[in-house]
Amino acid sequence: MNSLQGKYALITGASQGLGLELAIAFARAGAAGIAIVARNKALLDVARDLIQEVDKQIQVLAIVADVSQAQDIERIVATTLNAFGGHIDILVNNASTIGPEPMPFLLDYPLEDFRNVLNTNLIAPFLLIKKVLPAMIENGGSIINVTSDAGITGYPGWGAYGISKFGLEGLSQTWAAELEESNVRVNWVDPGNMNTAMHRAAEPDEDPTQWANPAYVTSIFVYLASDESKHVNGQRFHAQTEEDEPLSQAA
Numbered sequence: 001m002n003s004l005q006g007k008y009a010l011i012t013g014a015s016q017g018l019g020l021e022l023a024i025a026f027a028r029a030g031a032a033g034i035a036i037v038a039r040n041k042a043l044l045d046v047a048r049d050l051i052q053e054v055d056k057q058i059q060v061l062a063i064v065a066d067v068s069q070a071q072d073i074e075r076i077v078a079t080t081l082n083a084f085g086g087h088i089d090i091l092v093n094n095a096s097t098i099g100p101e102p103m104p105f106l107l108d109y110p111l112e113d114f115r116n117v118l119n120t121n122l123i124a125p126f127l128l129i130k131k132v133l134p135a136m137i138e139n140g141g142s143i144i145n146v147t148s149d150a151g152i153t154g155y156p157g158w159g160a161y162g163i164s165k166f167g168l169e170g171l172s173q174t175w176a177a178e179l180e181e182s183n184v185r186v187n188w189v190d191p192g193n194m195n196t197a198m199h200r201a202a203e204p205d206e207d208p209t210q211w212a213n214p215a216y217v218t219s220i221f222v223y224l225a226s227d228e229s230k231h232v233n234g235q236r237f238h239a240q241t242e243e244d245e246p247l248s249q250a251a
């Protein structure tokens with residue numbers, strides 16, 4: 001119940017969708033502080049209030065920032081460490097973009113959009129991990145990267161998004177191997193198909209009610225954030241039980 005008691009977490013992309021549900025789940029698990037990051041201030045403020053409602057004692061920090069910008073990453077980590085007394089025990093790299101909608105094939109993919117997707121989905125996790133590590137190595141910690149089945153299979157039309165997730169899987173494996181001897185662990189989770197703004201935008205012709213409510217996929221994240229998974233490093237998890245998902249439902 002209180003598996004995250006005393007822990008401080010930083011979750012990117014937590015104004016809606018999976019990130020918000022993770023923040024609420026972490027609050028319910030007794031986290032001491034949760035920093036949430038997104039660009040849209042109005043949505044982020046609503047999210048902050050929802051998380052705070054779980055427990056008035058939790059320190060909830062809402063940081064308006066764009067993770068695709070290196071200077072914003074510096075500010076996110078500095079602000080969080082400052083507010084949480086130098087502690088970040090859990091980092092969830094969740095913020096992502098699917099890029100232009102409708103999603104173009106690679107042949108038609110604009111270079112600037114391609115770069116922006118990689119900056120948001122891949123370079124940002126790389127930089128955030130680099131920046132939080134000095135604080136984490138001192139006290140131990142858990143890094144959780146959010147991937148997708150589009151990160152292990154190249155689906156037509158999922159272009160830069162899928163490629164960024166392939167990169168994220170490699171980034172996760174490499175960090176995990178390099179941190180093997182430390183008390184920081186790096187694992188990554190495919191949450192499976194969820195009914196969120198991102199997925200509805202990616203597949204507007206599909207019925208979104210067939211996809212999971214993101215509130216129902218959080219338990220593996222709470223486990224990986226808690227000390228129960230202290231010795232788990234370099235593993236890929238799937239948050240839902242179904243296995244062979246149809247290509248049209250990739251996200």
Ligand SMILES: NC(=O)c1ccc[n+]([C@@H]2O[C@H](COP(=O)([O-])OP(=O)(O)OC[C@H]3O[C@@H](n4cnc5c(N)ncnc54)[C@H](OP(=O)(O)O)[C@@H]3O)[C@@H](O)[C@H]2O)c1
Binds near residue numbers: 093097
């Ligand atoms: N939905 C699915 O079916 C599915 C399946 C597999 C994997 N995933 C993965 O699950 C994670 C969460 O996705 P979701 O479906 O919950 O998405 P979502 O509902 O669209 O939420 C995305 C969040 O990321 C934030 N964000 C996007 N770009 C950002 C940026 N440059 N800087 C800061 N924040 C940014 C958004 O806020 P702002 O726009 O205000 O910045 C929002 O809070 C992603 O990593 C996604 O790839 C999703």
